[in-house]
Amino acid sequence: MKVLATYSIKGGVGKTTTAVNLARQAAASGSRVLLWDLDPQGAATFFVRVKPSVKGGADRLVSKTGSLAANIRATDDPAVHIVPADFSLRHLDLALDDTKHPTRRLAALLAPIADRYDVALIDCPPGITLTSESVFAAADALIVPTIPTTLSERTLDQLTTFLSDHPPAPMVLAFASMLDRRKRLQRDTLAHLMADIDGFLPTAIPNSSVIEQMGVHRSPIADFAPRSPATIAYQNLWADIAGRVWT
Numbered sequence: 057m058k059v060l061a062t063y064s065i066k067g068g069v070g071k072t073t074t075a076v077n078l079a080r081q082a083a084a085s086g087s088r089v090l091l092w093d094l095d096p097q098g099a100a101t102f103f104v105r106v107k108p109s110v111k112g113g114a115d116r117l118v119s120k121t122g123s124l125a126a127n128i129r130a131t132d133d134p135a136v137h138i139v140p141a142d143f144s145l146r147h148l149d150l151a152l153d154d155t156k157h158p159t160r161r162l163a164a165l166l167a168p169i170a171d172r173y174d175v176a177l178i179d180c181p182p183g184i185t186l187t188s189e190s191v192f193a194a195a196d197a198l199i200v201p202t203i204p205t206t207l208s209e210r211t212l213d214q215l216t217t218f219l220s221d222h223p224p225a226p227m228v229l230a231f232a233s234m235l236d237r238r239k240r241l242q243r244d245t246l247a248h249l250m251a252d253i254d255g256f257l258p259t260a261i262p263n264s265s266v267i268e269q270m271g272v273h274r275s276p277i278a279d280f281a282p283r284s285p286a287t288i289a290y291q292n293l294w295a296d297i298a299g300r301v302w303t
């Protein structure tokens with residue numbers, strides 16, 4: 057099982073949207089997928105129409121008796137299961153801090169179910185916290201949605217610096233999120249990112265009103281707009297990621 061995490065220090069950049077659509081694309085290409093919603097907002101949980109619930113809360117989940125298996129739920133897509141979030145995850149950092157090896161805890165939770173899935177896709181909350189460090193230790197790759205603007209370029213730089221100072225680091229697979237090609241600054245910033253950032257993925261996800269409608273449909277866009285350019289972009293993004301992760 058490969059462990060991928062949609063992650064960014066910045067909020068509102070498309071992490072959850074990416075996790076839910078990539079889960080769908082991975083399933084469509086034959087993988088058994090576990091989506092793990094680690095964000096107390098529970099947006100990924102909402103998008104796949106599952107009740108927000110963590111059995112016993114975040115404390116229990118990361119305790120010695122906690123398990124992911126007890127929290128796995130089915131979704132409308134038979135190849136995608138989810139570990140839903142709930143509001144107790146707002147204490148996840150504190151709960152991890154009470155464990156013996158906080159940065160290894162999420163990897164340890166994933167280990168017993170590794171033969172049941174081909175891909176685990178963790179939807180992370182924004183920020184760079186103890187939870188993030190535990191994600192970094194568990195993940196083979198971080199999928200980093202990056203809106204091509206100056207501040208996003210800066211946070212991507214902060215992330216790569218942090219990871220190079222804290223080895224071993226997962227692979228960083230950044231890509232352009234919510235790209236608006238009408239904006240000159242975005243086109244120019246994207247050109248820098250493609251030239252300067254190692255591993256920056258070639259597929260960009262456009263800023264699209266179809267993608268915004270996910271909140272209304274509560275499903276990945278492939279389910280309600282299968283032929284839209286945005287669906288094709290997620291197909292291509294998944295192909296880019298698979299090409300980097302399974303080589």
Ligand SMILES: Nc1ncnc2c1ncn2[C@@H]1O[C@H](COP(=O)(O)OP(=O)(O)OP(=O)(O)O)[C@@H](O)[C@H]1O
Nearest residue numbers: 067068069070071072073182234262263264267268
């Ligand atoms: N490509 C896109 N085009 C247009 N809107 C988008 C796109 N991607 C995401 N959005 C919208 O932007 C908002 C933020 O997206 P999302 O929740 O995926 O970001 P996030 O990084 O997970 O946010 P948070 O940091 O709060 O977890 C949502 O309203 C979503 O519908």
Ligand SMILES: [Mg+2]
Nearest residue numbers: 071072095099
């Ligand atoms: Mg999110």
